[in-house]
Amino acid sequence: MASQEMEQLVRREYKEGFVTDIESETVPPGLDESVIAFISNKKGEPEWMLEWRIKAYHQWLKMTPPSWAHLDYPPIDYQAISYYSAPKRPEDRPQSLDEVDPKLLETYEKLGIPLHERAALAGVAVDAVFDSVSVTTTFKHKLHEAGVIFCSISEAIRDYPELIKQYLGTVVPVADNYFAALNSAVFTDGSFVFVPKGVTCPMELSTYFRINAANTGQFERTLIICEEGAQVSYLEGCTAPMRDENQLHAAVVELVALDDAYIKYSTVQNWYPGDENGKGGIYNFVTKRGDCRGDRSRISWTQVETGSAITWKYPSCVLRGKDSIGEFYSVAVTNGRQQADTGTKMIHIGEGTRSYIVSKGISAGRSNQSYRGLVKIGPRAKGARNFTQCDSLLIGDQCGAHTFPYQEIGNSTATIEHEATTSKIGEDQLFYCQSRGISEEDAVSMIVNGFCKDVFQELPMEFAVEAEALLNVTLEGAVG
């Protein structure tokens, strides 16, 4: 990385910390059936969707938050959260970029989001979510020509009810876990992608999430379907402004890959992690799961997690189709008082299924990080294979790095390999770099970037640069 880029990144304050002053239409804090009806009504949803939400709500009421994760945070008061917040003028939404509120565009500019076609990297269409409502979608036309549907989930519910009914909640059932149930009841927006049979999506699809208004939860719902032989690469990026109050985020992402389909889902998450005393920061409880329903289908998760105060996230693959492939590549960096419990589940059901897990965890400051993974080989998964590499790097003596891999193997022809290491940055490596005139901080960042290389190379090019930059921002002040 060039040194001026480094310069630019070396700032102590959370870079994305500012608040856009846009009048919001927000429901008062609290959750009951009327709030759900309000959301559903705002979205102009059909009756069946409201019923689905209410059912989920009742399910949620019966559930308790999970406590098995290696996380420590005060109980969340779900009645203190506002479940809907939308920028003004939802009825006359801008039809093109020119009509978009300049303040919004300015916000994206500051974040360096390439929304303008000028700035947009060639071939990237952006479905931007500002708080809860999809504001604009670019390149829609081009996608339409290819037969690809890329729109907000709200639009999809209105325009493609049959697809929604067929797929929504089939990968992550409403009752899957506490947060998934909550999301199902109150989700406000998110993306919907449908790539029909045989189509390779002509461009990378991208959504930037942003949490803005104070005390509003963000409950996206994303659904991506690739029919037989279809392919898509989807990028999700998240930044949020600085706030004192903890903000809850509980997204659900469902991916469905039919025969020979390939979905690549990449995430860069740099939400506000809270200050060095652990004040503020996002609580991120995400359920992401891909269903390799078809034979020879493939789902690949890549994530770079540097933000949030609390991360609870396990992008998973259900390998149902014969010879289907699941992948999980992760870099997670925690500093300050951040806590992350993240990993993946690879559920091998079909014959000849394969999965690869590469997880790189970096803990610094007073943070704690855990890799939690499950590899399950069902009795019918003949010849299944898994390879897991799980490495932790510790920077400083006040942080923690933990590994909790579960393996449940029920087929004698399966081959499972798991390797994990935990170590600190090699002093000889540091010394070598420093003796070549490189500052300690730069040396650490170089070594850490090297440590994460296997994962970064899985990211689309533009994301890889951003990811490296984020990593350095997160590790500021970790040494010395």
Place this chain on the structure above:
Amino acid sequence: MLEVKDLYVKVEGKEILKGLTLTINAGEVHAIMGPNGAGKSTLSAVIAGKEGYEVTSGSVTFEGRDVLEMEIEERAQAGLLLGFQYPVEIPGVKNIYLLKAALNAQRQARGEGEMPAPEFLKLVKERLAQMKMDASFLQRAVNEGFSGGEKKRNEILQMLVLQPKLAMLDEIDSGLDIDAMRVVADGVNSLRGEERGILLVTHYQRLLDYIVPDRVHVLVDGRIAKSGDAELARELESRGYDWVVEETAA
């Protein structure tokens, strides 16, 4: 006993053997020589049944049986035994286990009963002494941590215990110092006999000073370019392979 007829073999899509024909009769010692990459090791590997070798045409018969149709172990049980150029290390499997299991398998295939333990131990110890190997060797894992010379001796020891009808020795001389070579050569020579064929694959003539072959074949570009008696090997030693290659091209 062994007849290879017009054999064509591909490895990873590339044709290595291109119409090789070779007959070995009982009591004969044949040496296959040739420049690197001529396909010398391919021939013995195909006969032993190694995976990854695709026979596109031709045949291999041993005592009238179609070798290519036989399982790997059936070939060994029938008396076709390969001595590896690079013997595999098998951690945890003791040499004595391998010898006993292999001998039992062979006897069983012939419809004979298991060799009683005392007789077996006596046999093994004799052969060990012949190969100038210590008895503690039997308790060690197959080839694990062995020196190059020990591995080759171990290959010959297995031959001496299993008494194959046709012993194929792939570059058995590689990595041996002169003393080890003598021991190995003595071992091989003790195998010579009316009923047994031996196929030596070697790059250097050196080995053939110790094990004098009845027939020498020069393998060039996947087929036998020239055959002769032991004299041919000596000629190759002094003149190299180029003249055979040129003769073939002409």
Place this chain on the structure above:
Amino acid sequence: MSDVHSEVSRFLERLKERCAERDRSQGREPSWIAARRQAGAARFEALGFPTRRDEAWKYTDVRAIARGDFALTDSADFSPATAAALTLPLEAHRLTFIDGVFSAALSDLGELPSGVAVLPLSQALAENHEAVGGPLGRLTGVDFSPFSALNTAFMEEGAVVRLAPGSVVEKPILLQFLSRSGAKPVMSHPRILVEAGSRSQATLVEHHVGESEAANFTNLVAELMLDRGAILTHYKLQEAPLADLHVASIHVEQARDSRYTSFNLNLGGGLVRNDLISELNGEGAEANFYGLFYGQGRQHIDNHTLANHNAPRTFSNENYKGILDDRARGVFNGKVVVKRDSQKIEGFQSNANLLLSDRAEIDAKPELEIYADDVKCSHGTTTGQLDEEAIYALRTRGIDLQTARGLLTLAFAGEVLDRVDLDAVSERVELAVAGKLPERFNLAGLVEASLALHDE
């Protein structure tokens, strides 16, 4: 829930009867023992038996124990011929327990070096109960698990080993636990207490075996305390009858520069759970955990290990291997914890498993929990296939595919046995493994030939 309640109360009821009977026949126990029993019973009553919802018991269902109706016995009768057939051919200082009851007839301590005491717990209590009261229960309290609480409530017999500083016991100390088949299943709650003084050295062999028709419940607690520089090698050879239920909680405490090496070899038992925990409390302390388990039929074998690095410059090294056939299930949960400020730690863990049947299952969970940065910790787990190249090499020698697999499976176990110094143990286990391997592997006679050669 009333079901669960009655399970717990059945055990408590038995405890009450036992205590009353003991008070009648032997008079009151020292008050500290009575107090501990009470604490154990109270804790057990509060916890109940663990369920699959408890993380530590996620893969192990103990209902077979909870629902059992186990009597207690006072008889140490056992056929001397059977005992002779079962015992390890080992020159050793031997204590024998029959269903937990000490058998003087089957024990032979021989001549112990000076400063070394090996005696049944009952005798140690009778001689000086206060000397036992200090260390007993210090490592494994009633809070560790419902089973440690249950053991504390019921404990009566076991073995006490005391090694004076600098003492060296050349011959192994053999503790035999024989399970007897009877009309009614019985339970025993043995204790093992080892106090190894500084720089002392000993080998402890714990051997669980029994009559094949037996179906008893053994709930053992072992506390092993290693003072500075002490070296203890601990073999736990568990060949219990296939209907036996076996739970063992083994806690080790290690002072500076001590070395503890465990061979946890599990071949028997219907339901087996081992907890092995080492507290590495002093710099230079080293713990080695080697394990082998072989399950067949419907055996369930669960091994939990934990290396607690409480001090800087401590080392742990672990290698567990599992082979599972038929419908057997294996669990491996190995954990390395490095406490804050415990720098310069090395912790290595390796676990490999082989499944020989599609109905067998292994659940592995190798964990690292690390709060210090100057550490070198790693773990590797593999479950899967044998080396194809080795299989080919064996087949070129005329060995058929199945036998080749058999040889390599035996070799897989051999990697743990290679580290065993006691021939009587390694030979016994190797023969047992060879004998257990499926018939299709045709290994009969091989190991015997090797042993015959060895004996010459």
